[in-house]
Each structure stands twice: as C-alpha cells, then as structure tokens.
Amino acid sequence: MTPTVSELMHDEGTDEATAVETRVPADVAALPGDGRELVMRARGLMRRYRMGHEVVEVLRGVDFDLRRGESVAIMGRSGAGKSTLLHLLGLLDTVDSGSLEVEGVDTTRLSTGARSRLRNDAVGFVFQFYHLIPELTALENAMLPLRIASSLGSWMANRKRHREEVRALLVELGLSSRLFHRPNQLSGGERQRVALARALVNRPRVLLCDEPTGNLDERTAEGIADQLFDLAQEHGQTIVLVTHDGELAQRADRTLVMTEGRLGLQDEG
Amino acid sequence: MYKVFLARRYMFVRPVSYLSMLVIGSAIAALIVVWSVMDGFLAETRELIRGTTADIVVTVLQSPEEPLERASLERVIRSTPGVTGAVSRLVRPAIFKVHGRDNLNIGTTMWADLNMVLVLGIDAEAEFEVTDLRDHLTEVDLESQQVDDPDTPFKIARNRILDRRLRMAALPRLLMGWELMDQLGLSKGDAIDLVTVPDNVAMFESDQLSSSSETFIVAGAFSTGHHESDMSRIMLSSDAFRRWSKTFHEVSEVYVSVALDGVDELAAIRGDLEAAFDAAGFTSRQVIVESWRDRHRILLGAVENERNILFIVLGMFVLLTCLITFAVLWTLVQEKTRDIGILSTMGAAPLGVGGLFTLCGTLISAAGCVVGLVLGTLIVVNVNAIKDWIENTFGVEIFRRDVYAFTEIPAKLDHGLNLMIVVVTIFFSALICLWPAWRAGRMNPVEALRHE
Ligand SMILES: Nc1ncnc2c1ncn2[C@@H]1O[C@H](COP(=O)(O)OP(=O)(O)O)[C@@H](O)[C@H]1O
Numbered sequence: 240m241t242p243t244v245s246e247l248m249h250d251e252g253t254d255e256a257t258a259v260e261t262r263v264p265a266d267v268a269a270l271p272g273d274g275r276e277l278v279m280r281a282r283g284l285m286r287r288y289r290m291g292h293e294v295v296e297v298l299r300g301v302d303f304d305l306r307r308g309e310s311v312a313i314m315g316r317s318g319a320g321k322s323t324l325l326h327l328l329g330l331l332d333t334v335d336s337g338s339l340e341v342e343g344v345d346t347t348r349l350s351t352g353a354r355s356r357l358r359n360d361a362v363g364f365v366f367q368f369y370h371l372i373p374e375l376t377a378l379e380n381a382m383l384p385l386r387i388a389s390s391l392g393s394w395m396a397n398r399k400r401h402r403e404e405v406r407a408l409l410v411e412l413g414l415s416s417r418l419f420h421r422p423n424q425l426s427g428g429e430r431q432r433v434a435l436a437r438a439l440v441n442r443p444r445v446l447l448c449d450e451p452t453g454n455l456d457e458r459t460a461e462g463i464a465d466q467l468f469d470l471a472q473e474h475g476q477t478i479v480l481v482t483h484d485g486e487l488a489q490r491a492d493r494t495l496v497m498t499e500g501r502l503g504l505q506d507e508g
Numbered sequence: 509m510y511k512v513f514l515a516r517r518y519m520f521v522r523p524v525s526y527l528s529m530l531v532i533g534s535a536i537a538a539l540i541v542v543w544s545v546m547d548g549f550l551a552e553t554r555e556l557i558r559g560t561t562a563d564i565v566v567t568v569l570q571s572p573e574e575p576l577e578r579a580s581l582e583r584v585i586r587s588t589p590g591v592t593g594a595v596s597r598l599v600r601p602a603i604f605k606v607h608g609r610d611n612l613n614i615g616t617t618m619w620a621d622l623n624m625v626l627v628l629g630i631d632a633e634a635e636f637e638v639t640d641l642r643d644h645l646t647e648v649d650l651e652s653q654q655v656d657d658p659d660t661p662f663k664i665a666r667n668r669i670l671d672r673r674l675r676m677a678a679l680p681r682l683l684m685g686w687e688l689m690d691q692l693g694l695s696k697g698d699a700i701d702l703v704t705v706p707d708n709v710a711m712f713e714s715d716q717l718s719s720s721s722e723t724f725i726v727a728g729a730f731s732t733g734h735h736e737s738d739m740s741r742i743m744l745s746s747d748a749f750r751r752w753s754k755t756f757h758e759v760s761e762v763y764v765s766v767a768l769d770g771v772d773e774l775a776a777i778r779g780d781l782e783a784a785f786d787a788a789g790f791t792s793r794q795v796i797v798e799s800w801r802d803r804h805r806i807l808l809g810a811v812e813n814e815r816n817i818l819f820i821v822l823g824m825f826v827l828l829t830c831l832i833t834f835a836v837l838w839t840l841v842q843e844k845t846r847d848i849g850i851l852s853t854m855g856a857a858p859l860g861v862g863g864l865f866t867l868c869g870t871l872i873s874a875a876g877c878v879v880g881l882v883l884g885t886l887i888v889v890n891v892n893a894i895k896d897w898i899e900n901t902f903g904v905e906i907f908r909r910d911v912y913a914f915t916e917i918p919a920k921l922d923h924g925l926n927l928m929i930v931v932v933t934i935f936f937s938a939l940i941c942l943w944p945a946w947r948a949g950r951m952n953p954v955e956a957l958r959h960e
Pocket residue numbers: 288289290295297315316317318319320321322323324955
C-alpha cells in the first residue's frame with residue numbers, strides 16, 4: 240500500500256502544524272502509484288475547546304487525504320479527538336484553522352446553507368448510539384435524508400420510487416419484517432442497520448462511522464461490519480471508520496491512529 | 509418537505525399537544541359563542557326596536573301659548589324627500605287600575621312597577637297606512653283578547669261588556685298590550701280606570717296639577733312582539749285621549765316612515781327634516797327629530813359595548829392560551845436536542861430546523877382553531893337545544909323571557925370574524941413559537957449530538 244501524504248509527513252516527524260502547508264506537494268492527486276481522485280483533503284486541521292480559562296487543543300494539525308472508494312480506519316484512545324475529527328470532516332463543526340476540501344471545494348468559505356446541502360449530498364453518518372428518531376418507523380427513519388433533500392414537488396413526484404428503494408435497502412439489510420417498527424421495538428443490531436440504511440440512502444460518496452459497532456455484541460458487530468463493507472463496495476463508497484475494534488480496523492484498506500491531536504500510522508507491534 | 513412530516517409526527521403522538529389543542533379550542537369556542545350570542549342579541553334587539561318604532565320620531569313639545577297644529581307639522585314632514593308616511597300620536601303616561609278592584613297590584617312586574625302605562629292617542633286609519641298596527645291586532649293569539657273587527661279596533665259590541673252595569677254607560681274604549689292584559693287576567697269587555705299623570709312643567713305650575721280619571725272598556729289587545737310595548741302600552745282613539753286628558757293639543761309625536769337604502773341615509777333624512785322644520789319656522793325647542801337609532805342609542809350602545817368588551821376579554825384569553833404552545837415547544841426543543849443534531853447530520857439547515865419547530869407550535873394552534881371552530885359552531889347552532897336541556901335537567905331558568913324579551917336565544921355566526929380569530933390565533937402562536945424555534949435552529953449540531 241502506498242503511504243498517503245499525511246503518513247509521509249508523519250514519517251518526516253513534522254511537529255509544527257503551521258509548517259505543514261509549505262511542505263505538502265501542491266497536487267496530491269498526482270502522487271505516484273495512486274491515480275484515484277481525492278474526495279477529501281485536510282491540511283493542518285486545528286480544533287480547540289475553551290473550558291473556562293483553560294483551552295483544550297483537541298486537534299493540533301491533522302493532515303488527511305481520502306481517496307475515492309478506499310476505507311480508512313481511525314483508532315485511538317478515548318478522548319483523543321476522533322469524533323471531533325469526524326464532525327469536522329462531515330461539516331458538522333468548523334475548524335479553528337487549517338483547510339478542508341471536499342471534492343475539490345474549499346469548505347471553509349461555504350455558507351451555512353451550502354454546508355448543509357453538501358452534507359446532505361456527499362456525507363452519511365453512522366453513530367455508536369444509532370440516533371434514530373423515536374417517533375418514526377424504521378422505514379420512515381431511513382427515508383428521512385431523502386425527504387430533507389427534496390422539495391415538496393420533487394418529493395411528491397418521486398415518493399413511490401424512493402419508498403421502494405429504501406424498502407429494498409432495508410430488505411437487503413435483513414429488516415424485511417421490521418419496516419414498520421419504531422426504534423424502541425428494535426434490537427441494537429436492528430437499530431444500527433436502520434441507521435446504516437439511513438446513511439446510505441442518499442448514495443453519499445463518503446460514509447463517516449463513529450464506533451458503529453461499539454454498542455453491539457461481537458456477532459452482531461461482525462454482521463453489521465460485513466454489511467457496511469459490502470454495501471460500500473457495491474456503491475463505490477468511501478468509508479472513514481472510527482473504532483476501538485482492531486479486527487474491524489483490519490478490514491479497512493489502511494489504519495490511522497490519533498495521538499496527541501494528530502493522525503499517524505499504526506505502531507506495528 | 510420533511511418539516512410538515514416531522515412536525516406532524518412530533519405533535520400528534522404527544523398527549524400534551526392534544527391537551528393544548530383542547531384548551532385553545534375551548535377558548536376559541538367560548539369566544540365564538542359569546543360573540544355570536546351577543547351579536548345575535550344586538551341584531552334581534554335592533555330588529556325588535558325597528559319593528560315597534562318608526563324610522564324617525566318627531567317629538568312635539570307643546571306649550572299652552574302657541575299650540576302646534578298637526579296638519580302644518582305633517583305638511584312639512586311629508587314634503588321632505590325620502591319620507592313615505594307620517595302619523596301623529598298623542599302620548600301621555602298614566603296610572604291604571606282594574607275597574608272594580610281595590611288594590612293597585614303594585615310591583616307585580618318589572619315594567620309595570622307602579623302600574624304605570626304609556627297611553628297613546630291614535631288615529632287608527634292613519635296608523636294602518638304608516639305603521640304595522642293592523643298586523644299587531646291580528647297577531648293576538650288568545651281569542652278572549654282579539655278585537656271584534658281589526659278595521660275598527662275601538663268598537664266592541666255592547667253585549668260583550670262583562671259588567672252589565674256598564675253596558676248602558678257609553679264608556680270610551682281602549683286597546684291594551686296583550687301581555688299586560690294577560691298579567692292582569694283581563695279579557696275584552698273588562699273595564700279599566702286610567703288616571704292621568706302630570707307630564708310637563710306647565711301643568712305643575714298651574715292648577716291643572718289635579719289629575720283626571722276615566723273608566724274605559726277594553727276592546728281587545730295588540731301584540732307587537734316587543735315585550736316592553738306589550739307590557740306597558742295602552743291605545744285610545746285620539747278623540748277619547750283628548751277628552752280623558754283634558755287637552756286640546758292635536759299631537760305630541762309624529763311617527764315618520766322613510767324609504768331607505770342604507771343606515772347612513774336615515775341620518776341624512778333626519779338632517780333634512782330638521783332643516784325643513786327650521787325653514788318652516790319651528791324651533792328646536794318645539795320639535796325634536798330623532799331616528800330610531802338615536803332614540804335607542806343607549807340600549808343599543810350598551811349591548812354593543814358589552815359585546816365588544818366580552819370580545820376583548822375573551823380574545824385576550826385566547827391569546828393567553830396560545831402561550832401553552834410556547835411552553836410545549838420549549839420543552840419539545842429541550843427533549844429533541846439529539847434529534848436536532850441528527851437532522852443536521854442529514855443536512856437539515858438551521859433555518860429548516862427552526863421552521864420545523866415553528867411549524868410544530870403552529871400545528872397545535874391550528875388544530876386548536878379547528879377544535880374551537882367546530883365546537884363553537886356546534887354550540888351556536890344548537891344553543892337553544894342546549895339551553896332547554898340545561899333548564900330541564902337542572903331546573904334553572906338561564907334565559908328569562910321577561911328580561912330579554914325573546915323566547916329563543918338569538919345567535920348568529922359571523923364567519924368573517926371567525927376566520928379572523930383563526931388567522932390571528934395562528935399568527936400569534938407562530939410568532940411566540942419563533943423564540944424556541946430560533947433556539948433550536950441555532951443549536952450547535954455537535955453539542956446537540958453530545959446531549960444526553
Ligand atoms: N464541546 C466541548 N467542549 C469542551 N471539550 C470538548 C467538547 N467536545 C469535546 N471535547 C473534548 O475534546 C476531546 C476529544 O473528544 P472526542 O472527539 O469526543 O474524543 P473521542 O471521540 O476520540 O473519544 C475530549 O477530551 C473532550 O473532552
């Protein structure tokens with residue numbers, strides 16, 4: 240496997256986040272050995288939280304390249320800033336400094352509305368605690384991103400088709416007999432499958448998964464992971480997977496570790 | 509698109525939203541019912557007054573020095589454009605007593621506390637042309653009260669006079685409001701003593717202060733449908749009136765009917781009449797021109813005022829109940845913090861989230877409005893059935909005929925106003941929902957997701 244920019248950078252032992260910008264080649268996509276286009280390109284991402292007088296620097300210059308169709312696992316101890324990074328990549332949060340391009344678009348300059356549209360269109364989230372809406376059935380939960388993306392007119396026109404697509408996706412995930420159940424009538428695994436369907440339903444280019452199996456037993460976790468990788472491959476989707484599960488991380492194309500507010504290569508042994 | 513869908517799902521699974529709908533709905537129903545009844549009451553009162561009084565009444569203030577002639581007054585009135593008829597009457601209050609009975613029955617009814625009646629001296633032929641007197645004579649239900657012949661109302665066959673001793677006495681006749689007759693237990697052919705009451709300053713200052721009394725035979729009753737008139741009026745022929753009250757005056761009031769296209773026109777014709785009197789040399793101390801609206805402005809104004817005050821009070825109450833939507837929404841936003849985060853991950857914009865919660869609040873008040881409209885309309889349409897049911901079940905009289913002069917509660921739905929109530933309610937609750945909705949919209953999605 241070819242090392243990506245951030246890995247190369249880390250190998251060079253760069254400490255100063257501010258110095259990063261100058262050392263990165265201008266055209267990353269043109270790196271030898273990898274012709275796939277970049278879906279995301281992050282440089283020197285900084286994120287700090289202010290707690291009273293204290294400032295906690297959670298991300299201290301993260302460099303990260305994501306190529307179309309690859310899967311990346313991110314590991315790291317609790318509190319390392321993995322979720323924070325995912326939120327930044329998913330445009331839920333804004334960086335304090337650094338730059339983030341999504342499909343070649345500089346997101347730091349986008350308006351709130353444009354960020355919301357890009358999020359709806361390009362990104363799907365899966366969380367540890369499923370985060371389904373309790374009032375809606377499995378089918379309705381999974382259809383929600385489509386509703387959000389549609390105007391009234393286009394929704395009315397495509398309602399039937401959308402419904403069938405989502406139903407088919409849920410059936411594929413083994414939920415054919417759970418379509419009209421509410422979240423509190425579903426098991427953890429079933430809930431996570433609904434959440435997975437919801438993340439996939441808009442055909443986003445990137446799936447951001449924050450410990451998707453963290454709350455499930457081993458066997459269920461394995462099943463979900465299978466489905467996650469299968470479906471992503473089927474649709475050529477890119478995966479960023481935060482996990483504590485080494486075995487799960489193994490299934491990704493490569494694994495990065497979050498330490499000291501930076502992303503680096505996994506320690507071998 | 510998702511906003512309407514989610515708002516409906518959020519609201520229609522929560523018992524508290526049904527409770528709020530019910531509260532808002534009840535307040536709106538109360539507002540609609542009160543307005544409808546008061547407005548119906550006002551319209552009915554107007555209609556009643558309208559039916560028992562002339563369009564315009566010219567009050568003639570007679571003085572012994574220069575008595576005003578009926579013919580000259582009527583000439584001025586009739587030549588005014590818009591006037592379709594005029595009829596002169598003599599008016600005087602009196603005390604009465606049933607002939608042959610000792611007591612005065614003082615205080616038996618509200619309108620006849622002192623056995624006071626208003627005695628009108630009329631010219632039946634002229635009345636038939638201008639007023640509804642003929643109808644009022646034929647509308648009497650009880651046979652024992654009906655006049656022999658409505659065309660000559662003051663005539664009664666001699667053998668119908670009940671007291672045989674009075675049959676040969678050639679006593680003058682009178683007509684009586686049917687309710688007064690009923691109250692006193694009289695039928696036609698009975699006899700009444702009428703005693704004049706001094707009615708102007710000149711009389712107090714002269715030796716005419718002594719009152720005069722005369723016995724009359726009741727020739728029958730009239731029924732105007734107006735409780736007050738039917739309870740406290742007596743009519744004599746103008747000749748009999750003059751003999752009884754020892755006056756030579758020909759007229760104390762002229763009832764004028766006009767052709768009307770609108771309410772404003774009434775005031776215009778009234779003005780024209782005043783000008784015409786002025787031009788003919790009558791002073792404002794001799795004639796007073798008033799439309800029926802002027803004459804009853806205190807009663808009509810009081811009813812209208814009461815209606816408006818109740819509307820304002822209940823309207824404010826309705827707006828107050830809208831605050832419930834605020835409370836419901838505030839807790840909803842609190843409860844739904846995590847959902848707000850999730851919606852953001854799916855690409856819902858802050859404005860969309862704000863819109864979603866505004867819609868939630870608006871949905872409650874809109875549903876409340878529907879409840880209120882349906883409930884209010886049902887109550888208004890069935891108000892008399894409800895009244896009867898309550899009266900029969902609990903044995904209380906909630907709508908007294910002797911107070912209100914109507915047998916039925918008059919109620920009138922004002923669809924335009926109801927629409928306005930709905931629009932204002934929805935607008936107002938949408939307005940107060942903006943604050944919690946705005947809070948929801950600008951919530952940080954990451955913090956919302958971390959929310960426990
Ligand atoms: N809103 C916040 N305010 C203050 N500190 C925060 C906030 N969000 C996260 N943090 C801190 O940032 C650090 C990284 O959090 P997070 O990204 O959730 O870690 P991970 O997902 O790797 O476990 C933690 O130490 C956490 O306490």
